[in-house]
Amino acid sequence: MPKQRGKQTVALASPVAVASSACAAGKKEGLGPLRHSIDSIYENSLQGMKSWEQAESAMQRDALNLALSKGNFPETSIQYLLAGDLLGQCIGSVFAARDCEIPFIGLYGACSTMAESLGLGSMLIDGGFADRVAVVTSSHFCGSERQFRLPLEYGGQRTPTAQWTVTGAGAAVLERSAVSGNPNHPRISHVTFGKVTDMGIKDVTNMGAAMAPAAFSTLTAHFEDCKLAPEDYDLIVTGDLGSVGSDILRDLFMKKGVSLGERYTDCGLLIFNRDDADAGAGGSGCGCSAVALCGYILSGMRENKWRRVLFCGTGALFSPVSAQQGESIPSVCHAVRLIGGNGSCNT
Amino acid sequence: MPKQRGKQTVALASPVAVASSACAAGKKEGLGPLRHSIDSIYENSLQGMKSWEQAESAMQRDALNLALSKGNFPETSIQYLLAGDLLGQCIGSVFAARDCEIPFIGLYGACSTMAESLGLGSMLIDGGFADRVAVVTSSHFCGSERQFRLPLEYGGQRTPTAQWTVTGAGAAVLERSAVSGNPNHPRISHVTFGKVTDMGIKDVTNMGAAMAPAAFSTLTAHFEDCKLAPEDYDLIVTGDLGSVGSDILRDLFMKKGVSLGERYTDCGLLIFNRDDADAGAGGSGCGCSAVALCGYILSGMRENKWRRVLFCGTGALFSPVSAQQGESIPSVCHAVRLIGGNGSCNT
Numbered sequence: 001m002p003k004q005r006g007k008q009t010v011a012l013a014s015p016v017a018v019a020s021s022a023c024a025a026g027k028k029e030g031l032g033p034l035r036h037s038i039d040s041i042y043e044n045s046l047q048g049m050k051s052w053e054q055a056e057s058a059m060q061r062d063a064l065n066l067a068l069s070k071g072n073f074p075e076t077s078i079q080y081l082l083a084g085d086l087l088g089q090c091i092g093s094v095f096a097a098r099d100c101e102i103p104f105i106g107l108y109g110a111c112s113t114m115a116e117s118l119g120l121g122s123m124l125i126d127g128g129f130a131d132r133v134a135v136v137t138s139s140h141f142c143g144s145e146r147q148f149r150l151p152l153e154y155g156g157q158r159t160p161t162a163q164w165t166v167t168g169a170g171a172a173v174l175e176r177s178a179v180s181g182n183p184n185h186p187r188i189s190h191v192t193f194g195k196v197t198d199m200g201i202k203d204v205t206n207m208g209a210a211m212a213p214a215a216f217s218t219l220t221a222h223f224e225d226c227k228l229a230p231e232d233y234d235l236i237v238t239g240d241l242g243s244v245g246s247d248i249l250r251d252l253f254m255k256k257g258v259s260l261g262e263r264y265t266d267c268g269l270l271i272f273n274r275d276d277a278d279a280g281a282g283g284s285g286c287g288c289s290a291v292a293l294c295g296y297i298l299s300g301m302r303e304n305k306w307r308r309v310l311f312c313g314t315g316a317l318f319s320p321v322s323a324q325q326g327e328s329i330p331s332v333c334h335a336v337r338l339i340g341g342n343g344s345c346n347t
Numbered sequence: 348m349p350k351q352r353g354k355q356t357v358a359l360a361s362p363v364a365v366a367s368s369a370c371a372a373g374k375k376e377g378l379g380p381l382r383h384s385i386d387s388i389y390e391n392s393l394q395g396m397k398s399w400e401q402a403e404s405a406m407q408r409d410a411l412n413l414a415l416s417k418g419n420f421p422e423t424s425i426q427y428l429l430a431g432d433l434l435g436q437c438i439g440s441v442f443a444a445r446d447c448e449i450p451f452i453g454l455y456g457a458c459s460t461m462a463e464s465l466g467l468g469s470m471l472i473d474g475g476f477a478d479r480v481a482v483v484t485s486s487h488f489c490g491s492e493r494q495f496r497l498p499l500e501y502g503g504q505r506t507p508t509a510q511w512t513v514t515g516a517g518a519a520v521l522e523r524s525a526v527s528g529n530p531n532h533p534r535i536s537h538v539t540f541g542k543v544t545d546m547g548i549k550d551v552t553n554m555g556a557a558m559a560p561a562a563f564s565t566l567t568a569h570f571e572d573c574k575l576a577p578e579d580y581d582l583i584v585t586g587d588l589g590s591v592g593s594d595i596l597r598d599l600f601m602k603k604g605v606s607l608g609e610r611y612t613d614c615g616l617l618i619f620n621r622d623d624a625d626a627g628a629g630g631s632g633c634g635c636s637a638v639a640l641c642g643y644i645l646s647g648m649r650e651n652k653w654r655r656v657l658f659c660g661t662g663a664l665f666s667p668v669s670a671q672q673g674e675s676i677p678s679v680c681h682a683v684r685l686i687g688g689n690g691s692c693n694t
């Protein structure tokens with residue numbers, strides 16, 4: 001019965017299929033390198049709504065609806081909706097779920113939410129509690145700036161370590177493999193939930209540095225628990241460490257004599273054009289890894305570009321209040337192992 | 348393999364033991380009817396910390412430590428920590444978990460968090476992913492007022508429908524029954540996750556009215572899924588509907604010809620003295636149902652006062668931003684069925 005493998009990682013008894021996925025994003029993301037894998041691109045940051053927060057909810061709802069319709073899944077066939085976002089009291093998710101007939105499990109993992117929801121969702125299926133669940137998360141640049149930083153109208157200059165919150169939402173439908181019956185779906189085989197890590201970084205414009213130690217902790221646990229090395233993956237991708245954080249993560253592994261190599265990248269480095277000075281050290285936000293995963297990465301897996309993928313959501317768990325009170329930035333990283341369709345489910 | 352029973356409720360294959368629980372609370376709660384079941388009562392709202400938010404984290408950590416020490420559980424024996432709270436970006440939980448070596452699963456269910464965490468935690472155990480998990484949640488009157496309402500210094504008058512956020516934290520350790528070996532522990536046998544419900548209430552000083560329809564929806568689903576009636580319970584308790592919301596819930600059931608009867612009460616009605624005018628319509632906040640459950644209710648079950656308990660966490664999923672933007676208050680209710688030690692695990 002116990003499926004625990006090692007200290008932090010569980011191996012699912014039967015890998016869970018990612019039966020469908022979709023993403024929606026803003027104009028800036030729609031001009032970036034991942035544009036061909038984004039299902040819906042908005043021309044306007046308000047998307048016809050009255051506020052950025054309402055626009056974020058609408059975007060999350062769009063992503064969910066797209067994922068459902070791509071897989072031909074009626075909403076009533078989904079047993080749980082796992083969702084969360086960056087806004088205080090997760091209103092991006094709550095107001096998206098308001099018109100939804102699916103039992104709602106609210107999560108808070110900051111920018112690690114996509115990985116957290118994939119992990120929990122696949123465990124609910126593997127544990128026998130559901131055949132099909134949906135996961136969704138989002139972030140919105142304007143809503144995030146208003147909440148965490150300065151009014152946009154202020155037009156403050158950005159530091160080089162600062163990241164640009166992605167306007168985007170990603171949704172996926174997870175399904176028991178025996179139910180999906182389609183052997184070509186990418187599947188989740190292992191889940192590693194991370195511990196809260198805090199190395200004392202207090203600069204909220206340098207979240208990559210704050211989150212890198214959490215990623216190092218969780219990846220190390222994953223490799224040890226599964227007796228795997230980076231070479232056992234075709235792609236290792238963190239959520240939103242950006243250029244600063246991903247360099248730190250590489251360095252932390254190098255100090256242990258481990259090279260992450262070319263197979264390692266970060267969603268924050270993938271999503272914006274590298275010559276886009278505004279994007280600073282790269283993309284961030286729940287939507288960053290959600291859009292990259294639900295579009296680019298899962299599409300690539302379906303096309304057999306990568307067969308073994310380690311998707312590592314990274315979250316900076318601070319709030320405007322904690323930052324104003326002089327607190328440092330606790331962080332967390334959750335990782336899921338994805339295997340390509342028709343791939344071996346053994347490690 | 349599938350354990351789904353009815354539309355929204357799952358029956359666990361083996362009821363999961365609540366092996367230990369503890370709660371900590373503020374001075375006002377310590378003067379109320381539940382004072383004898385509160386493990387630690389603080390004389391001061393800052394509890395020696397520099398801010399109310401830090402005090403909330405310390406209180407959450409205290410409750411967790413007390414629950415661990417009561418059960419003689421080393422922190423390293425806990426496989427997951429499921430936690431959440433009312434503060435933006437759940438900083439009450441995050442900063443409590445910062446010094447903790449347990450993989451962290453962050454939740455957001457507003458005041459339904461204790462029920463949400465009991466539900467998910469017991470499913471992780473029943474699904475075979477862990478033998479022992481801890482759940483914890485909290486709220487703090489001063490931090491909540493600062494965030495959701497007005498500065499305390501303003502001294503504004505409160506409306507009769509307003510509720511008083513409980514300063515308190517509750518923690519429980521859940522364990523696979525076969526591992527706990529103690530047949531006297533109360534056990535979780537069924538979990539009903541609720542849908543987000545919104546009847547258009549916009550008055551943030553009347554959350555009971557906003558949440559009552561969510562409670563009605565989830566309880567109705569639970570009774571139908573399990574083919575149970577209120578009479579099949581010794582105690583049915585909602586989280587924090589207060590006097591206004593619990594009256595509405597009774598009325599909603601009466602319209603269906605169902606009487607909840609004397610067995611029904613609400614944690615918000617239990618926690619403060621009924622002649623305490625400040626408490627208005629009753630207690631609220633994540634800490635309200637957490638303190639009542641982890642102290643009074645579980646103690647009563649251990650003493651055989653009640654054998655069949657339906658614990659229904661209720662959450663108002665709004666934020667200061669959504670309220671300022673004129674949005675209504677979406678709500679959710681999650682329910683867990685608890686059975687007394689040595690009780691039948693069948694419904």
